[in-house]
Amino acid sequence: MDKTFHLEANAQELKPFRAALRQLLEHAGFDEKMIQETILAVDECLTNVIRHAYGSKPGKIEVRVQDTPHEVRFSIKDFGHKFDPTQLPEPKLPPEKPGGLGVFLTRQLMDLVEYDPHFREGNLIHLIKYKTNQR
Amino acid sequence: MKIQQKQKDDIQVFELDGELDFHTSPDLREKISAEVSKQNHKVVVNLKNVSYIDSSGLATFVEALQKAKRASGKFILAELAPAVKSVFEIAKLDKVFSLAGTEEDACRLAKA
Numbered sequence: 001m002d003k004t005f006h007l008e009a010n011a012q013e014l015k016p017f018r019a020a021l022r023q024l025l026e027h028a029g030f031d032e033k034m035i036q037e038t039i040l041a042v043d044e045c046l047t048n049v050i051r052h053a054y055g056s057k058p059g060k061i062e063v064r065v066q067d068t069p070h071e072v073r074f075s076i077k078d079f080g081h082k083f084d085p086t087q088l089p090e091p092k093l094p095p096e097k098p099g100g101l102g103v104f105l106t107r108q109l110m111d112l113v114e115y116d117p118h119f120r121e122g123n124l125i126h127l128i129k130y131k132t133n134q135r
Numbered sequence: 136m137k138i139q140q141k142q143k144d145d146i147q148v149f150e151l152d153g154e155l156d157f158h159t160s161p162d163l164r165e166k167i168s169a170e171v172s173k174q175n176h177k178v179v180v181n182l183k184n185v186s187y188i189d190s191s192g193l194a195t196f197v198e199a200l201q202k203a204k205r206a207s208g209k210f211i212l213a214e215l216a217p218a219v220k221s222v223f224e225i226a227k228l229d230k231v232f233s234l235a236g237t238e239e240d241a242c243r244l245a246k247a
Contacts, residue, residue, distance in 0.1 A: 011156070011157045011158035012158055014156050014157060014158055015154055015156065015158065018154075018187070036218050036221075039187075040187075040189060040222065043156065043189055044189060044190055047156075047157040047189065047190070047191065050157065051157075093226060093227040094226060094227040094228050094230055094231045095197060095226065095228070097197065097201070098193075098194035098195070098197040098198040098201075099190075099194045100190075101190040101193055101194070101226050102189070102190040102191075104190075104226070105189075105190055105222070105225065105226070108225055109225075
C-alpha cells in the first residue's frame with residue numbers, strides 16, 4: 001500500500017485524518033496499541049506543521065504512507081517555514097509547565113524520526129514504525 | 136468534543152465526550168481555566184468518554200493543575216480510558232496528577 005493524503009494545515013483536518021489513518025494501520029496488521037501510538041505520533045507531527053511551519057496560517061500538507069512487509073513508513077511534507085523538530089532538546093519529565101511534549105511523544109512512539117535537510121521548499125519528516133518490536 | 140459542566144455539592148464536574156486534540160483543547164482550556172482560577176475551588180474532570188488525547192490535551196491539564204495549586208484548589212482527573220492513561224504515563228504525568236478510578240473517588244479526593 002502506498003497512499004498520499006493531501007491535507008490543509010488546519011486543526012479541523014486532524015480528526016478525520018486520524019480516522020482514515022486508523023483504517024490503513026488496521027489493514028497493515030498493527031495491533032491496537034501500535035495503532036494508537038502511531039496515530040498519536042503522526043498527529044503530533046501534523047500539529048507541529050500547523051503551529052510552527054505555517055504559524056496557524058493556511059498551507060498544504062502531504063502525508064505519504066507506505067506499508068511494507070516489515071514497517072509502515074510516513075513522509076510528512078509541508079511548504080512552510082523551516083522547523084526541524086529533531087533539534088529540540090528532550091523535555092524534563094514530568095513537565096513542570098504546559099507544552100513541549102509533542103515532539104517527545106513522536107520520538108517515544110516511533111522507531112525512527114528523521115528530518116530531511118535537503119528538502120528546500122519546506123519541511124520533510126520521515127517516521128517509521130516497525131511491525132514487530134525491533135527496538 | 137462535548138463539554139458538560141455540573142455541580143456536585145461544592146465540586147465542579149466536567150464531563151468530556153470525544154477526542155481531545157489541538158483543535159478541541161482551546162475550548163476546554165478556556166472553560167476549565169475559568170473554574171480552577173477561583174480561590175479554593177474543587178474541579179473534577181471525567182474522561183470516561185474521551186478516546187484520544189494529544190500533547191495539547193496534556194498541556195491543558197498541566198496548566199489547569201498549576202492554576203488550581205496557585206489558587207489553593209483541587210484538580211482531579213477521573214475514569215481515564217487505558218489509551219488516554221498510557222499517554223499520561225509516557226510523559227510521567229501519572230505521578231503528578233490525582234487520577235481517580237471513578238467520579239465518586241475523584242469527588243472524595245477533591246473534598247479531602
